[in-house]
Amino acid sequence: MTVNLETLKASLVIYGLDAIYAAVLLIVGWWLSGVAYRSVCRLLTLTHRVDALVTAFLASLARYATLVIVGIAVLQMFGIQTASLVAVLGATSLAIGLALQGTLSNLAAGVMLLIFRPFRIGHEVDVGGRAGTVNSLSLFMTELVGADNTQILLPNAAVWGQPILNHSAYPRTGDVKVSFPVPAGAPADAIANTVLRELRSDPRLDRRAQPAVHVSRVIDITHADRPVVELTVTAAVKPTDTDAVRQEVLDRVGRLVAEHSPSASAER
Structure with missing residues (x-):
């Protein structure tokens, strides 16, 4: 069998150019897919009405759609007819579906998550x-x-x-609970009233909780000569302020206990 070098050379040149064009088209298509992704994100973000989750999903969909269009264009460049390609894909759809059932189920689940948005x-x-x-x-x-x-x-x-x-679907409240012993009698009442007054004016309280601040008392009569009352301060605050409010309550209580201690009263 004789080989026509001129014909072979011409064929290599033609297919080589097609390969170069296809590579360039793939590069441009990859770049365009990124442009489509960013454009959809920018457009939907400007509306301020589309959830960020929906924006990311639709932008990803636009990117893959662009890549599919570029892939079909590359196949057409090599003379592969899309009609015949569709026929081949239809004939092998069952095998492809079985092989990609996990991937397709992920795609379907992604659509359901986008629709119902849990x-x-x-x-x-x-x-x-x-x-x-x-x-x-x-x-x-x-x-x-x-x-x-x-x-x-x-x-x-x-x-x-x-x-x-x-954990973020409904508004949450943080619970601050601090217990401390104080001398029974007037000091306990004074400390409880001061803590209630100061906490009720704190803007970080969750006003929806009833009551927002509560002080309970438990009397310890183990030592009859020095009775003690255990005060428990409970407050409902915003979750992000729980630690800060708890620390402030501890500081306030420490200051008030020091002010109402027997030694401080004797000095006054």
Whole structure:
């Protein structure tokens, strides 16, 4: 068999140019997919009406759609007809579906999470035995940020198919509870009234809780000559202010106990 070098050379030149064009098209398509992702994010963010979770999902969808269009264009460049390609894909759809059932289930679960939105970006959730803050939702994965700032990637099917405990869905209150012994009698009443008055004016209290501040008394008569009252201060505050309010209550109580101690009374 004889080989026509001129024909072979011409074919190599043609297919070589096609390969170069295809590579350039793939690079441009990859760049365009990034542009589409950023454009959708920017457009939906400007509206201020679309949830960040929906924005990330739609932007990811636009990126993959752009890549699919570029892939079809590359196939057409090599003479592969899309009609025949669709026929081939239709004939092998069963095999592809079986092979990619896990991936397709993740995609379907991602759509369900987007529609029902059991959580939003920034919510603290427990799902699939993992706890963290929701960072993003893509077509196939849900990303959480753990307490130690670790990345947790969960398949959407695992998220949708598991009970979801959302700690941020409803407003929460923090509970401050401080107990301390004080001398019985007038000092106990004075300290309790002062703590109640100062705490009730604190803007960090959760006014929805009833009562927002409460002081209970338990009398210890073990020592009859020196009776003691155990005061317990309970306050409902915002969760982020729990530690700060607790420390302030301890400081106030320490100051008040020192002011009403027998030695301080004797000095006065």
